[in-house]
Amino acid sequence: MSKPVYDIGQVCELDRWETFQNGQPNDIFTRLRKEAPVYWHEEYLPFENGFWALTKHEDIVRVSKDPKTFSSATPGILMSYGDPEQGDPVATAALVGNMIAMDPPQHQVYRKMVSPRFSPKSIREFEEGLRNKIKEILDGLADKKEFDFVTEIAEKIPLWVLCEMMGIEESQRQKVRDIVNNLTDASSQMGNLNDAQKAAGADSKHSENALKVWVSYMELFKMGRDMIEERRKNPTDDLMSVVANSKVEGDGLPPELLDGFFLLMVIAGNETTRNTLTGGLIALTENPAEKLKLIQDPDLFSNATDEMLRWVSSVIYMRRTAACDTEIRGQPIKKGEKVVMWYGSANRDEEVFEDSHLFKVDREDAKKHIAFGAGEHLCLGNRLGQMQIRVLYEELLGRFPNIEAISKPTRVPSNFLNGISHLKVKI
Numbered sequence: 003m004s005k006p007v008y009d010i011g012q013v014c015e016l017d018r019w020e021t022f023q024n025g026q027p028n029d030i031f032t033r034l035r036k037e038a039p040v041y042w043h044e045e046y047l048p049f050e051n052g053f054w055a056l057t058k059h060e061d062i063v064r065v066s067k068d069p070k071t072f073s074s075a076t077p078g079i080l081m082s083y084g085d086p087e088q089g090d091p092v093a094t095a096a097l098v099g100n101m102i103a104m105d106p107p108q109h110q111v112y113r114k115m116v117s118p119r120f121s122p123k124s125i126r127e128f129e130e131g132l133r134n135k136i137k138e139i140l141d142g143l144a145d146k147k148e149f150d151f152v153t154e155i156a157e158k159i160p161l162w163v164l165c166e167m168m169g170i171e172e173s174q175r176q177k178v179r180d181i182v183n184n185l186t187d188a189s190s191q192m193g194n195l196n197d198a199q200k201a202a203g204a205d206s207k208h209s210e211n212a213l214k215v216w217v218s219y220m221e222l223f224k225m226g227r228d229m230i231e232e233r234r235k236n237p238t239d240d241l242m243s244v245v246a247n248s249k250v251e252g253d254g255l256p257p258e259l260l261d262g263f264f265l266l267m268v269i270a271g272n273e274t275t276r277n278t279l280t281g282g283l284i285a286l287t288e289n290p291a292e293k294l295k296l297i298q299d300p301d302l303f304s305n306a307t308d309e310m311l312r313w314v315s316s317v318i319y320m321r322r323t324a325a326c327d328t329e330i331r332g333q334p335i336k337k338g339e340k341v342v343m344w345y346g347s348a349n350r351d352e353e354v355f356e357d358s359h360l361f362k363v364d365r366e367d368a369k370k371h372i373a374f375g376a377g378e379h380l381c382l383g384n385r386l387g388q389m390q391i392r393v394l395y396e397e398l399l400g401r402f403p404n405i406e407a408i409s410k411p412t413r414v415p416s417n418f419l420n421g422i423s424h425l426k427v428k429i
């Protein structure tokens with residue numbers, strides 16, 4: 003490791019979910035942006051050395067746009083892939099071929115394959131169906147005074163969109179929902195154990211969860227492979243059919259790449275959107291004047307969507323690995339060192355957003371947020387995610403303008419996804 007230029011000692015534990023149990027640690031990020039924008043963060047895992055924590059908007063955009071220097075592929079985009087000596091099964095499953103963990107030129111080959119399905123035109127064609135589905139969900143809630151926003155609304159919308167896009171049949175949708183929820187519950191409870199937790203017997207719970215996660219992955223892959231086989235025999239016009247019948251250098255895609263694609267779509271598209279929808283409701287509850295502005299001026303819904311994305315930053319971080327010796331903001335970085343980009347911090351960077359800690363539905367530069375990342379791997383589902391948030395809030399506030407959160411959110415213990423599993427609301 004090069005000597006830290008911005009040396010302020012060890013001041014935070016961004017590698018632990020506990021740091022995120024009340025949401026993004028904005029005080030820590032504010033300090034890092036000011037005092038140590040490229041910060042050397044030790045890790046307590048014995049097999050990991052540490053990482054460079056990036057907290058400034060400008061630096062994260064620069065790194066995201068330079069995949070030659072900052073690789074997504076070696077070994078991937080998570081902070082840690084488990085203990086190599088223990089052959090962690092979760093890590094192995096997460097490593098299966100996946101475009102999010104590829105570098106150009108390979109990355110572009112796979113991205114091009116599916117990107118027409120995410121074009122503005124393709125996404126617009128979904129809007130009417132989505133609006134009708136949302137109306138149906140809201141109709142079913144009209145007689146209830148209080149309910150759980152996550153289970154009754156937020157988790158249903160992205161799941162419906164994904165299943166429609168990928169061509170997952172009605173009879174299979176409950177299963178997909180259960181698998182996704184199992185994966186979220188079990189993997190978020192795993193975290194990385196410290197010695198005290200191990201001594202307290204958390205090891206066996208950890209192994210139990212690892213097994214649960216592994217089984218869920220296998221179920222998901224089996225479902226994907228069955229669909230691929232069927233689409234190869236009987237092509238349709240859904241996204242699974244596109245992938246099943248795509249060729250790279252004359253050959254069909256290998257099974258591990260197909261597994262990886264299915265996993266990426268189901269996880270990346272679901273969790274992220276559901277958590278932004280729920281975080282948006284918390285923001286509106288905490289800022290009633292902003293909610294009123296939105297009700298009085300429906301033209302603001304599109305901008306409010308970006309402000310919710312900025313405010314929530316539902317993906318907490320992505321990681322890159324230096325492919326050669328380099329530097330960021332004067333800090334030398336050695337080949338092979340980890341660089342972790344904290345999106346929630348970039349989205350509160352006071353050099354980019356005035357009054358960055360205020361939620362403002364009419365914020366002029368809300369679109370500058372990087373909740374979807376930037377550059378090479380900019381979220382492929384960004385328009386789809388945006389549309390879901392906008393249409394939900396247009397319908398929701400039109401129908402239940404008094405809706406507000408009446409409980410604290412139950413947060414998913416994770417330092418990767420800013421997740422909420424329950425939130426009680428009244429309408």
Ligand code: HEM
Nearest residue numbers: 101102270271274275278317320374375379381382383387
């Ligand atoms: C609020 C919603 C969402 C957020 C905040 C979000 C966030 C992100 C971020 C930060 C990345 C960048 C990864 C990187 O640079 O390493 C990403 C990539 C990706 N997202 Fe999303 N996402 C959302 C919704 C969706 C949806 C709805 C889909 C698909 C249905 C989707 C599919 C993908 C895919 C395929 C990639 C990989 C793109 C690539 O590697 O080229 N996401 N997302």
